[in-house]
Amino acid sequence: EPEVTQTPSHQVTQMGQEVILRCVPISNHLYFYWYRQILGQKVEFLVSFYNNEISEKSEIFDDQFSVERPDGSNFTLKIRSTKLEDSAMYFCASSVSRGARGAFFGQGTRLTVV
Amino acid sequence: DAKTTQPTSMDCAEGRAANLPCNHSTISGNEYVYWYRQIHSQGPQYIIHGLKNNETNEMASLIITEDRKSSTLILPHATLRDTAVYYCIVRRNTGANSKLTFGKGITLSVRP
Numbered sequence: 001e002p003e004v005t006q007t008p009s010h011q012v013t014q015m016g017q018e019v020i021l022r023c024v025p026i027s028n029h030l031y032f033y034w035y036r037q038i039l040g041q042k043v044e045f046l047v048s049f050y051n052n053e054i055s056e057k058s059e060i061f062d063d064q065f066s067v068e069r070p071d072g073s074n075f076t077l078k079i080r081s082t083k084l085e086d087s088a089m090y091f092c093a094s095s096v097s098r099g100a101r102g103a104f105f106g107q108g109t110r111l112t113v114v
Numbered sequence: 115d116a117k118t119t120q121p122t123s124m125d126c127a128e129g130r131a132a133n134l135p136c137n138h139s140t141i142s143g144n145e146y147v148y149w150y151r152q153i154h155s156q157g158p159q160y161i162i163h164g165l166k167n168n169e170t171n172e173m174a175s176l177i178i179t180e181d182r183k184s185s186t187l188i189l190p191h192a193t194l195r196d197t198a199v200y201y202c203i204v205r206r207n208t209g210a211n212s213k214l215t216f217g218k219g220i221t222l223s224v225r226p
Binding site: 037043056102 | 148150152155156157158159160163201212213214215216217218
C-alpha cells in the first residue's frame with residue numbers, strides 16, 4: 001500500500017533555531033496536513049493545504065510556522081525559531097479528497113528542542 | 115463537528131471480538147463517523163468510516179445505530195497487534211473544514 005514518508009524520524013535542535021520537517025505525501029493525493037502530538041497529549045491539527053495554499057489553520061499555527069510544497073512531491077513544515085514547547089511528534093498526512101477514506105498519516109518526526 | 119464520547123479503556127482476549135463503543139448524540143445529518151487508531155505513538159491509521167449504513171472492510175466492521183447517536187467498531191478477531199488507542203471522530207466530508215479533531219480515544223489492550 002502507498003504510504004506517506006517523513007524525514008527525519010528524529011530531530012534535535014537548539015531553542016531559537018529553525019527546523020524544516022519534510023514529508024512526501026502519496027503521489028495522487030491533493031490535500032495535505034500537518035498535525036502534532038505533544039507527549040501524552042492528543043493529536044492536534046495544525047494546518048491543511050490544498051491547491052498550493054493554506055485552506056485552514058489552527059490557533060497553534062502562528063507566524064512561527066509555515067508550510068510549503070516546493071516541488072511536485074515534497075511538503076514541508078518550517079518552524080522559524082523553535083521554542084521548548086514545540087517539542088512533539090509531528091505527523092504529516094495526505095488525502096485524495098476531503099472525504100473518501102480519510103487521511104493517510106506518516107510515521108512522524110519526533111522534534112526535541114533543547 | 116459533533117463531539118464524541120468513548121470509554122477510557124477496555125481489554126479483550128486475543129482471538130475474541132473487540133467491540134468499541136462511541137456516543138455521538140449531537141451528530142448532524144451530514145456528518146460521518148470515522149475510526150482511526152494509533153499504535154504506540156505511530157501515526158494515526160484510518161480504519162473505517164460510515165454515514166448511516168453499517169460498513170465492513172478488511173480491518174473492521176462499523177455498526178451505526180438507526181438514530182445515529184452511537185456506533186460500535188468491531189474487530190472480529192483481535193490480535194496482540196491490535197493493542198492501540200482507537201479514536202472515534204465525527205466529521206463532515208464537505209466544506210472548507212477537512213481536519214480531523216482527535217479526542218483522547220479508547221485504549222484497547224489485547225491480552226494473550
